[in-house]
Amino acid sequence: xxxxxxxxxxxxxxxxxxxxxxxxxxxxxxxxxxxxxxxxxxxxxxxxxxxxxxxxxxxxxxxxxxxxxxxxxxxxxxxxxxxxxxxxxxxxxxxxxxxxxxxxxxxxxxxxxxxxxxxxxxxxxxxxxxxxxxxxxxxxxxxxxxxxxxxxxxxxxxxxxxxxxxxxxxxxxxxxxxxxxxxxxxxxxxxxxxxxxxxxxxxxxxxxxxxxxxxxxxxxxxxxxxxxxxxxxxxxxxxxxxxxxxxxxxxxxxxxxxxxxxxxxxxxxxxxxxxxxxxxxxxxxxxxxxxxxxxxxxxxxxxxxxxxxxxxxxxxxxxxxxxxxxxxxxxxxxxxxxxxxxxxxxxxxxxxxxxxxxxxxxxxxxxxxxxxxxxx
Ligand code: GLA
Numbered sequence: 001x002x003x004x005x006x007x008x009x010x011x012x013x014x015x016x017x018x019x020x021x022x023x024x025x026x027x028x029x030x031x032x033x034x035x036x037x038x039x040x041x042x043x044x045x046x047x048x049x050x051x052x053x054x055x056x057x058x059x060x061x062x063x064x065x066x067x068x069x070x071x072x073x074x075x076x077x078x079x080x081x082x083x084x085x086x087x088x089x090x091x092x093x094x095x096x097x098x099x100x101x102x103x104x105x106x107x108x109x110x111x112x113x114x115x116x117x118x119x120x121x122x123x124x125x126x127x128x129x130x131x132x133x134x135x136x137x138x139x140x141x142x143x144x145x146x147x148x149x150x151x152x153x154x155x156x157x158x159x160x161x162x163x164x165x166x167x168x169x170x171x172x173x174x175x176x177x178x179x180x181x182x183x184x185x186x187x188x189x190x191x192x193x194x195x196x197x198x199x200x201x202x203x204x205x206x207x208x209x210x211x212x213x214x215x216x217x218x219x220x221x222x223x224x225x226x227x228x229x230x231x232x233x234x235x236x237x238x239x240x241x242x243x244x245x246x247x248x249x250x251x252x253x254x255x256x257x258x259x260x261x262x263x264x265x266x267x268x269x270x271x272x273x274x275x276x277x278x279x280x281x282x283x284x285x286x287x288x289x290x291x292x293x294x295x296x297x298x299x300x301x302x303x304x305x306x307x308x309x310x311x312x313x314x315x316x317x318x319x320x321x322x323x324x325x326x327x328x329x330x331x332x333x334x335x336x337x338x339x340x341x342x343x344x345x346x347x348x349x350x351x352x353x354x355x356x357x358x359x360x361x362x363x364x365x366x367x368x369x370x371x372x373x374x375x376x
Contacts, residue, residue: 026354027059033322039063044333045095046089056333063103069107072116073086073114080136105156106145109141130178182221198227199231232262232263233250270307
């Protein structure tokens with residue numbers, strides 16, 4: 001063989017597969033398995049970040065609004081009816097999804113966080129009673145879900161109702177309405193759009209006590225004949241936890257319930273822990289130290305590899321359970337826009353996603369694509 005053909009053969013064997021991998025899109029690679037999504041901030045869905053928007057269109061077939069459908073954003077003033085609402089960004093988000101033929105998620109209707117305190121109070125600032133809060137919740141759900149009826153395909157109806165030990169979180173919703181606030185929220189959402197998929201969404205469900213709490217909760221809803229399409233497991237992971245086995249057991253257990261599973265907020269935090277327990281509780285604050293922020297100048301190779309290995313391990317489990325998982329959504333598009341640069345400590349440089357700060361696919365992207373190609 002001439003030197004030229006040896007070089008050509010080397011090119012075809014070594015460079016081509018990498019190039020092909022880099023060109024393929026996530027949504028195509030996973031098209032026989034489940035939908036692949038990302039949470040978007042306005043720069044993406046208004047397309048002010050044109051390159052970012054192009055990346056989203058190429059790789060994702062389902063989207064979630066990072067913040068703009070949360071109560072404090074979409075319904076910032078206490079009034080019912082048009083005076084209380086601000087649909088500007090939510091409308092743009094839905095239009096972007098429609099224009100690109102995406103499966104559009106609404107996030108989220110009932111949550112203890114990012115909701116104005118006035119929702120739970122009267123004009124004098126006194127706590128309101130059960131009937132009044134139920135009516136506010138019904139009005140909010142009917143207005144928001146009703147506005148996007150047939151256009152938003154799935155809703156996180158209740159977000160993070162559980163404590164780590166599996167008991168119900170003492171949120172204002174629970175304290176004022178009682179346990180059935182969850183069932184009522186699902187009923188109102190179902191009334192407002194009978195076709196929409198409805199999810200219960202939470203973090204740390206891979207840990208046994210909280211997982212069992214979620215199982216109890218969903219069983220009770222199903223026994224009451226409440227429509228619930230899937231459990232949303234946020235999956236804000238660390239490099240070493242939860243283990244692949246914990247993911248596996250969780251998916252196995254949820255499958256027994258007869259509901260689907262959606263992975264709703266996947267990312268992998270690889271910075272040193274600044275809290276004792278793993279948490280995605282957005283009210284948590286910690287201080288950044290130089291030791292907890294070691295990669296400001298870039299991510300060393302061995303960490304890129306560790307992240308790729310971790311993503312391969314997680315996706316191997318998801319693919320094993322592709323009969324029950326209908327969607328895997330990342331919480332953000334690139335490392336640049338991840339909330340983990342500011343949580344739980346502000347101002348750190350984190351690398352939790354598949355695309356780097358310049359929109360380039362990372363080794364973790366290749367690892368995920370490879371996992372997808374191993375499964376029929
Ligand atoms: C939770 C919420 C999300 C988001 C993330 C962090 O997981 O469900 O809406 O706030 O925290 O950004």
